[in-house]
Structure formats: C-alpha cells, structure tokens
Amino acid sequence: KGQHVMGRGRSEKQKQKLLYMAQLLYERTDEDHPVTTQEVIDYLEADGIRSERKTVYTDMEELEDFGLDIIRVKERPGGYYLASRKFELAELKLLVDAVQASKFITTKKSRELIAKLETLCGREQAKQLHRQVVVTNRSKAVNENIYYNVDMIYNAIAENVKIRFQYFEWTVNKEMKLRRDGSYYEVSPWLLSWDDENYYLIGLDERNGIVKHYRVDKMMRISIEDEKRDGKEEFKNFDMAEYSKATFGMYQGTKTNVKIKFANYMCGVFIDRFGKDISIRKVDAEHSEINVSVNVSPQFFGWIFSLGKDVKVVG
Secondary structure: OHHHHHHHHHHHHHHOHHHHHHHHHHHHOEOOEOEOHHHHHHHHHHOOOOOOHHHHHHHHHHHHHHOOOEEEEOOOOOEEEEOOOOOOHHHHHHHHHHHHHOOOOOHHHHHHHHHHHHOOOOHHHHHHHHHHOOOOOOOOOOOOOHHHHHHHHHHHHHHOEEEEEEEEEEOOOOOEEEHHHHOOEEEEEEEEEEEOOEEEEEEEEOOOOOEEEEEHHHEEEEEEEEEEOOOHHHHHOOOHHHHHHHOHHHOOOEEEEEEEEEEHHHHHHHHHHHOOOOOEEEOOOOEEEEEEEEEEOHHHHHHHHHOOOOEEEOO
16 A cells, blocks of 8 residues: 555656756756756656656657747757746846835845846846845835835725825934824825835825825825725826926925026936927027926925036026
C-alpha cells in the first residue's frame, strides 16, 4: 500500500513537469543566459521529476505550442531561453525609476514594489534592476496606509459614492496634526492624479461645494459612504491637464487670466509648462507675450521670480 501511494505521488509530480520547465525559463533565462538540456534535467531532478534528454526537446515544443517564445541555441554548449516577456528590461527600469522617485510611496513600500517588479524578468536581468536601486535619502511619505487609501478611493469612484476621511498636516515638532480639529471631510471623489511628485484626489468638497484636491498620503481613517456622490456637472467636461497646468505646486489660488512678457530664448519654459497650444504674440524682435489662465498663488509668483529678469507679469 505504501509503495502504491509513493508511486502515485511521483506520478502526480510528473504531471507538473511542463510547469516546472516554464518556471525555469521565466526565472533563469534570457538571451545571454540560456539553460542547457542537462541543466533542465538537473533542475527537474531536484524537484523529484524524472526526465531524459530526448523528452526535453519535445517538452520545449509543447511549451512553444502553448505560446511561450522559446529560442533554441544550437552553438555549443547549446540550450534554451525565453526570448520575450510581458515587460522589456527597459520598461522595468522605467517602472523602478518611477517607484523610487515617488514621494507618496514610503521607502518600505518602494522596496517591496521593486522586489515584485524584479520577478517579471529573469534572475540575471533582475540583478541589473537591483543594481539600479539606491537607498533614497530624499523625502518619502510616512503614511503606510496610502495603498489602502488609493484602493478605497478607486472603489468609491467605481461605486459612484462619497468618501469620508480625516486630513492631517505637519507641525514644527514633526507631529501629525488633524485639520479642522479632527472633523471629518466629506468628499465626492472623481479623479486621482500624480502631480508635483505627489498623489492627489480631485473631488467636490461637500462643505463648500467646490472642486478641491487632497494629498492621498495625508488622508487618515478613510471610509466609503452610502450616499451617491455629487459633482457630475462640474466634472462632465473637467480637463485634468488644464487643471494641473493652471495650478502651481497644487496650491489653490484665484483663477486669473495673466499676461506674461518674456525674452524669446525663454519660450521653451512656457511651452513645457502650458503646452504647445498656447498662443505666443510677438512684441518686438527679442520679446513675446502669452495670455494664460492660472491659479494665482504664492507658488505662481515664486515660479515667475525664479525665471529671472527676462520674464515679467505685465497684466
């Protein structure tokens, strides 16, 4: 009876052979690191699966028929590797850079996310990703609940309902102090935006009925309400790109039409900020003007002054 059970266990394991071979290709191979037939046999043997050289070739064909892009290297010592994946290495490097640069993700969560990204390429390529990872000393969020907050907000948007949360600010003693004396904010959520290196919720504030934004990493004790959200009219033709361009440093301000005069060599600064669709009017051989709608705030004036004497607000 014992022999029968052992035999059945080995037989069941044998059925998993193709799965283990696919795992080996995903985890350990790329164009510069193929696995030889013997390495495949040894890998399977370590997991208690018997294989022979002649069956490795036919098994690889089975995996190819299933859709894996397997390349066979004929030059000695020969071998096999997975030629294409869902993500190219360059794409993963881009994602790693984005995670590292994100102030709204804590250092701990950044490392966890990057570790998961590393599983999307082969082991040797993952080393290249890992070498790219530096322990950042720049400001990172401290609110570990940001993932939870984002998930709740997306659920509320999908269910067309309001959310409720407390909002904090920092004190000079580096302590979290609740705004509005701890009273809860009620907001109809409509959009999430990554802007000015932070993650923001854009929604309709129930207290004063205006479109406002909130730092997601400063939201606490968030909950989903049963009440349907407001703001359908306000957000029907809402342009997030325009909102972002008009709002400097995501600081609220009075929406104003501003005329700016600048030396022509500075035009790239304004195209970068307001886009290529802005109308640029020639003033003289060396100067031009633009009219733009911006939320005038101390941040806006700070930006203007940072551009130097060749830029002036003239109206």
